[in-house]
Amino acid sequence: MDERDLIKQAQKGNQQALSELLQKHYPFLKSYLLKITVNPYLAEDLTQETLIKAIEKITWYDGRAAFSSWLITIGSRLYIDFLRKKDTEKRWTEKEKAISKMKWAAGNLNRDWPEFLEVLLTLSDEYRIPLILKHYYGYTYAEIADILHIREGTVKSRVHHASNQLRKEWLDDEQTSG
Structure with a gap:
């Protein structure tokens, strides 16, 4: 069965089709959530919560x-x-960030962003999420606006700001290490 057939069957209550559909998308979803949270434990929890919501709301998928x-x-x-x-409350202390970075590196959780992770962590969530959706996943500004429930202009501004901040941080890091 192709994906559209799996979705239709899942919406009709076919548990096997729903299971296949969610298993197929699990790695992609977890990888995305890992990138935006930069916390493997939180990413896993959110992945599970997302799948539960998807199961509950599968009939709403249009x-x-x-x-x-x-x-x-x-x-x-x-x-x-x-x-x-x-x-x-403060979300992360500096110690928790350092521990998360070490776990990330030790587990090779994302081999395609090795050096960039530290610089990416300098961004707040409101800037990091749109940047990842735009430049890593290739979503349009309109799609990102829809995903995050913000205006398209806000998305453009945040991606632009994040890109400039990353360039600045990256250049500063290269100058101090070089």
Whole structure:
């Protein structure tokens, strides 16, 4: 069965089709959430929560966007909700960031961004998420705006700001290490 058939069957209550569909997208979803959270444990929790939401809401999927985009939307919103809940307390201490970086590097969780991770961590979530969606996953500004429930102009501004900040940090790092 192709993906559209799996979705139709899952929406009709076929548990096997739903299972196949979610298993197919699990690695992609977890990889995305790992990039935006930079925390393997949180990424795993959010991946599981996203899959649960997808199971609960599979009949709401309308096919306007790719199924993977629908999952990214759910996962992004869950992460944003998580951040809102934690907003009154400091999310990460410097020690936790260092531990997370070491675990990331030790586990080779994302081999395609090795040196860039440290610089990427300098960005706040509101800038890092749109940047990753745009430049790593190739979503359009309009799609990102839809995923994050913000205006397209805001997405463009955040991606531009994040890109400039990364360039600045990257150049500063190269000058101090060189």
